[in-house]
Amino acid sequence: MSDRLLEVEDLVVEYPVKGRRAAPLRVLKDVSVDIRAGECVGLVGESGSGKTTLGRAVLGLAPVTGGSIRYGGRDISHLSRRERRALSADIQVVFQDPYTSLNPAMTIEQILAEPLTVRDVDRAEARRRVRDLLDQVQLPADAGNRLPREFSGGQRQRIAIARALALEPRLIVCDEPVSALDLSTQARVLELFKEIQERTGVAYLFVSHDLAVVRHLSHRVAVMYRGEIVEWGDGDQVTSRPQHPYTQKLLLAAPVPDPVKQQQRRAERRRLLTAQRQAGQPAGALS
Template identity: 55%
Template structure:
C-alpha cells in the first residue's frame, strides 16, 4: 500500500559493477502498516536498485532511519519485501518459502550491529558458531571442529570455545558473530553497522579482519554504515540513501572526491579531516531542519526541504536516478547535480 500523495519512485536500472553481479536488487520496496488503524503506511524503502559483484564491497550509507538496515534484512530475507526483487546468482529469492530458503542461507549470511545482543547468552561459543552447520545437517563433531577452525581464523583463542558471550569483550564478541556468519562458507555477507557499537581502536581491528577475510575467502560484502570514514576504507563502491531512496551511487573515488548530490556533499563535509589546517579551512555544509517522516514524505524530491539549491521543479517532480556525467559509472537522483 502506498501512502496517500506519495507516488512510487520510477523504476531505475543502476549501472552494474564490472563483473556479472552476484546480487542484483531491483526496485526493492518495504512498506510497513501504520501503528494506528488510520495512520498512513510507512514506506521505509522505496524502489532501491543496485548490484554487488562477487568479491566486491558495496557501502550503503545514510542517516539513521533512512532504510539501510531494512534493505539489508530484506536481502537476507529476515523481512519479506512488499515490492521489487532480490536476485542472487541469477535466481529470484524475493518470495521463496522457508524450505526453499534453507539451502540458500549457506551462501548469504549477516553480521549484526550489536555483538552481544545478537549472541544467545545461554549458549556457549561452540554452539553459537556451529548452530548454522547443525541446522544444515552437519554432524555435531564436524560442526565443533569447524567452530574451532573459525575461532582461529577470526583471531580468537580456540581454548575459549566453551565460554559464554558475557565472558568476552565487545570486539571479541563481534569476532564471534563474524565466525558464525562464516560457518557455512557463504559468498555474500551483509554487514549491518558491524563496528558502530565498538570503541574506535577496536573498530580498526574488526575492519582489518573483515578485509583479510575478504581477500582469503573471496567474500562479497554489503557494508551498511553511517560512518563515511569507515566506508571509504573498506568499500569499492558507495550508495547513499536518503528517506528510503538511493540518491547517489558510484565508485568510491568519484563519490568522495566529487560528490554530485547535495546530500552527499553535506555528509562528507561532516567527516573530520586528519589535517587540522585543512579541517579549519574547508566548507562545512549545514542541512536545514530534520529529515521528514517516511510516513508523510514531501512531494517531489524528498530532500528539497533541506536543500539550499532547491527550485520549483524540486518541489513538484521527483528526480530519477540517472548517469551524472556521460561516460561515467555513477548515478545521481538530483535535478541540479554538482558538476564533476
Template identity: 70%
Template sequence: MSLLEIDDLVVRYPGRRRGRAFTAVDHVTLDVRPHETVGLVGESGSGKTTIGRAVLGLAPVTSGRIRYDGQEIQSLTRAQRRPLAARIQVVFQDPYTSLNPAMTVEDILSEPLRAAGWTRATARGRVVELLDQVGLPAGAADRFAREFSGGQRQRVAIARALALEPELVVCDEPVSALDLSTQDRVLQLLVDIQERTGVAYLFVSHDIGVVRHVSHRVAVLRQGRVVEFGSCAQVTSRPTHAFTEELLLASPVADPVRQRERRAMRQARREVASADPLHL
C-alpha cells in the same frame, strides 16, 4: 555477472490506524558482484538497513525483485529460504545482543553447523578453524560470549556468519557499537577475510568514512532512494550529489583544524539548504 541483483525495490509499511503508509525503500536498484563489497551509506531512516533486511527475508517486499545467483528470492517462504542460509549470512550491529550470553563460543559457532548436519567432532574442528580465521585463540571456544569485549564479540559474530562458507554476508552497521581503535581492527579483519575467502559483502553504515575503508562500490541513500551509486573512489572523492558531499563533511577526521573547517562548511551548507529545500 552479479551475485545479488536488486531491481526497482519498494518496501512500504502501512500506517497506523489507517494513517498514511511509510515508504522505507523507494524504487532502489543496485547489485553486488562476486568477491565485491558494496557499501550502503545514508542517515538514519534512509532505508539502508531495510534493504539488507529485505535481502535476508526479514522485511516485506511491496514490489520489485531481488535475485540471488539468478533466482528470485523476494517471495520465498521461510522453508524455501532455508537452503539459502549456507549462502547468505548476516553480521548484526550490536555484538552485545546478537550473541547468547548463556552459550559458550563453541556452542554459538557449532549451532549452524549442527543444523546443517555436521557431526559434533567435525563441527569442533571447524570451530577451531573459524576462531583462527578471526584472530581468536582456540581456547576461546570454551568461554562464554559475555566474557569477551565488544570487539572480541563481534569477531565471534563474524566467525558465526562465516561458519557455512557463505558467498554473501550482509553487514548491518557491524562496527558502529565499537570504539574507534576496535572499529579499525574489525574492518581490517573483514578485508583480510574477503581476500582469503572471496566472500562478498553488502555493507551497511551511516559513516561514509567507514564505508570508504572496505567498499569497492558505494550507494548513497536519502529518504529511501539511491541518489548516487558508483566506484568507491568516485563517490567518496569526487561526489556528484550535494547530499554525498554533506555526508563526507559529517565524517570525523583526526585533525582538529580540518574538523573545524569541515564543521563550518557543513553549517554553511545547512543554512543554504534551509533557505532552499531543493538544494540537497
C-alpha cells in the same frame, strides 16, 4: 569482477499504518543496486534513510511490496520459510550489537557449531571447524569453552563474524557491524573483514552511517536518503569526491584529527547549507 551475485531492482518496501484510510508508509522507493561476486558494496546513510531496511529485505526480514531481489539469477523476494532457511547457507548476516546477537547461555563452541547442524556435520568435524573459525577471526582455540560475557565488544564481534562464516556463505549482510565499537577496535575489525574477503572471496553488503568506514572496504558505494539511492558509484569517487549535496554533507560531517581541516569542513558545510536554502531546496538534506 563481472558476475552479479545479487541484483536489487526497483525495490519497494511499505509498512501498514494504523488507521482504516491511512496510506502505507513507503520506506524504500524504487531502489536498485547490485553486488558482484567477491565485491564489497557499501550502503551509507543517516538513521531513517532506509539502508537497514534494504539489508533486511535481502535477508527476507522486511516485506517486499514491489520490484525484485535476485540472488544468483533467482528471485528471492517472496520465499517460504523453508526456502529461506535453505538459502541461509549462502547469505549470512553480522548484526550491529555483538552481544545481543549471541546466546548468552551458550559457549562459543556451541554458538559456532549450531549453524553446522544444517549440514549434519558430526561432532568431531564440528569441533575442527570451530577451531578453524576461531583461527580465521584471530581468537585463541580455548575461546570455544567460554561464554560471550567473558569477551570484549570487539572480540564478541569477531565471534559473530565467525558464526556468519560457519556455512561458507557467498554473501554477508553487515548491518552497522562496527558502530558499537571504539575507533581503535573499529579499525582492527574492519581490517579483519578485509582479510577475510581477500582470503575467501565472500561478498559484503556493508551497511553504515559513516562514509569513512565504508571507504575502508567498499569497491562501490550507494548513498541512501529518504528511501532512495541518491548517489551510486566507485567507492573512492563517492567517498572522496561526492557529487550529491547529501553525500557532500556526510563527508563534511565526518570528524578529522586536524583542527584546521575540521574548521574548513565546518565552513564548507555551512556554505553548502546556505546555497541549498537559497536554491529553495529542503533544508533537511544538509541539516
